[in-house]
Amino acid sequence: xxxxxxxxxxxxxxxxxxxxxxxxxxxxxxxxxxxxxxxxxxxxxxxxxxxxxxxxxxxxxxxxxxxxxxxxxxxxxxxxxxxxxxxxxxxxx
Amino acid sequence: xxxxxxxxxxxxxxxxxxxxxxxxxxxxxxxxxxxxxxxxxxxxxxxxxxxxxxxxxxxxxxxxxxxxxxxxxxxxxxxxxxxxxxxxxxxxxxxxxxxxxxxxxxxxxxxxxxxxxxxxxxxxxxxxxxxxxxxxxxxxxxxxxxxxxxxxxxxxxxxxxxxxxxxxxxxxxxxxxxxxxxxxxxxxxxxxxxxxxxxxxxxxxxxxxxxxxxxxxxxxxxxxxxxxxxxxxxxxxxxxxxxxxxxxxxxxxxxxxxxxxxxxxxxxxxxxxxxxxxxx
Ligand code: SF4
Ligand code: SF4
Ligand code: SF4
Numbered sequence: 131x132x133x134x135x136x137x138x139x140x141x142x143x144x145x146x147x148x149x150x151x152x153x154x155x156x157x158x159x160x161x162x163x164x165x166x167x168x169x170x171x172x173x174x175x176x177x178x179x180x181x182x183x184x185x186x187x188x189x190x191x192x193x194x195x196x197x198x199x200x201x202x203x204x205x206x207x208x209x210x211x212x213x214x215x216x217x218x219x220x221x222x223x
Numbered sequence: 224x225x226x227x228x229x230x231x232x233x234x235x236x237x238x239x240x241x242x243x244x245x246x247x248x249x250x251x252x253x254x255x256x257x258x259x260x261x262x263x264x265x266x267x268x269x270x271x272x273x274x275x276x277x278x279x280x281x282x283x284x285x286x287x288x289x290x291x292x293x294x295x296x297x298x299x300x301x302x303x304x305x306x307x308x309x310x311x312x313x314x315x316x317x318x319x320x321x322x323x324x325x326x327x328x329x330x331x332x333x334x335x336x337x338x339x340x341x342x343x344x345x346x347x348x349x350x351x352x353x354x355x356x357x358x359x360x361x362x363x364x365x366x367x368x369x370x371x372x373x374x375x376x377x378x379x380x381x382x383x384x385x386x387x388x389x390x391x392x393x394x395x396x397x398x399x400x401x402x403x404x405x406x407x408x409x410x411x412x413x414x415x416x417x418x419x420x421x422x423x424x425x426x427x428x429x430x431x432x433x434x435x436x437x438x439x440x441x442x443x444x445x446x447x448x449x450x451x452x453x454x455x456x457x458x459x460x461x462x463x464x465x466x467x468x469x470x471x472x473x474x475x476x477x478x479x480x481x482x483x484x485x486x487x488x489x490x491x492x493x494x495x496x497x498x499x500x501x502x503x
Contacts, residue, residue, distance in 0.1 A: 151232075151233075153233060156244065156245055158245070158249075158250035158251070159250055160250050160251040160444055160445075161251075161444075161445055162251070162256075162444075162445070162448065165445055165448070166405070166448070181245075183250070199407065199408075201234070202256070202259060202260055202263060202407040202408070202411060203256050203404070203405070203407050204255075204256070204259065205248060205251070205252060205253065205254070205255020205256045205258075205259065206245060206246075206255055207233045207235055207236070207239065207244065207255075207259060208233075210233050210234055
């Protein structure tokens with residue numbers, strides 16, 4: 131993560147990391163998750179799902195902060211994030 | 224490894240009737256987001272879901288009750304609140320949630336709303352306000368903003384819309400808030416608070432109906448969300464008279480009312496079931 135000014139407690143704060151899961155065939159392509167993910171990690175994919183929509187795909191997997199915003203705003207229960215416990219250490223400091 | 228995985232285990236799957244998913248709501252319809260926020264709030268609030276029921280009326284939002292994997296009831300048009308009142312009186316232990324639309328709750332069901340609020344029936348009303356009758360093709364509703372276009376007001380709506388939080392407050396609601404589906408976290412927290420609150424709680428959720436309202440007012444789903452981002456002001460404790468819906472001036476969001484008052488059941492028991500009568 132880039133900071134404009136390094137926070138004083140930067141070495142103590144753990145940045146949570148997330149893994150995004152997409153249930154492609156539930157997606158109706160509204161684009162909400164893509165537009166409003168604070169880390170801009172999603173984009174429309176070029177492939178079609180069963181219903182003919184373009185589901186999102188993850189373009190910057192390492193940047194997900196597991197904020198669950200995509201999960202709540204998705205009207206279709208098609209995307210969610212889980213904490214990436216394996217990568218906690220890497221994200222420290 | 225941080226990677227996208229295909230998986231079918233959404234955290235809300237347990238609360239959904241999966242055989243009915245995908246739901247009928249159009250792409251970009253805000254009802255799905257409001258519904259999802261409601262289910263998350265139900266999960267995180269810690270209320271006993273075995274004793275929680277969802278009641279809906281008719282309309283696109285009225286389909287909500289059909290998708291939740293709890294005891295749920297899809298009632299006749301406008302009658303979600305009287306049905307829910309009956310359930311609460313018969314079994315005061317229940318957490319009663321009404322999930323329905325502006326047309327159902329405030330046009331055909333308007334009288335039921337004001338009287339349930341007046342009685343302070345202990346229930347949570349989540350009203351999806353998408354400014355028109357979506358299901359029947361986008362006709363003007365009592366919530367359609369002044370001069371907005373609908374199928375029945377092609378030149379613009381000549382009437383002014385209800386200010387729903389003011390109506391709820393004036394009728395006696397003890398918890399009143401308004402959020403949009405873009406304000407997911409505030410919305411979810413507000414629903415959670417309302418679920419735990421004793422008394423008549425009302426949450427208005429502004430949500431896009433891109434297929435009917437949006438199309439006639441040149442608003443794609445994402446445009447509506449940008450309007451919610453740019454032309455809303457969060458102002459907790461604002462007076463309900465300030466809460467008219469006028470996006471040109473800015474629409475106020477927040478929690479406006481949070482009072483403690485005796486509920487319908489408490490007042491009834493005190494008056495009609497005094498202890499000395501019961502044990503005589
Ligand atoms: S959890 Fe947050 S950061 Fe991760 S993809 Fe979703 S919205 Fe973006
Ligand atoms: S918010 Fe949901 S339905 Fe909309 S594009 Fe993202 S995954 Fe698809
Ligand atoms: S008609 Fe409007 S309110 Fe109904 S499902 Fe479609 S977008 Fe949603």
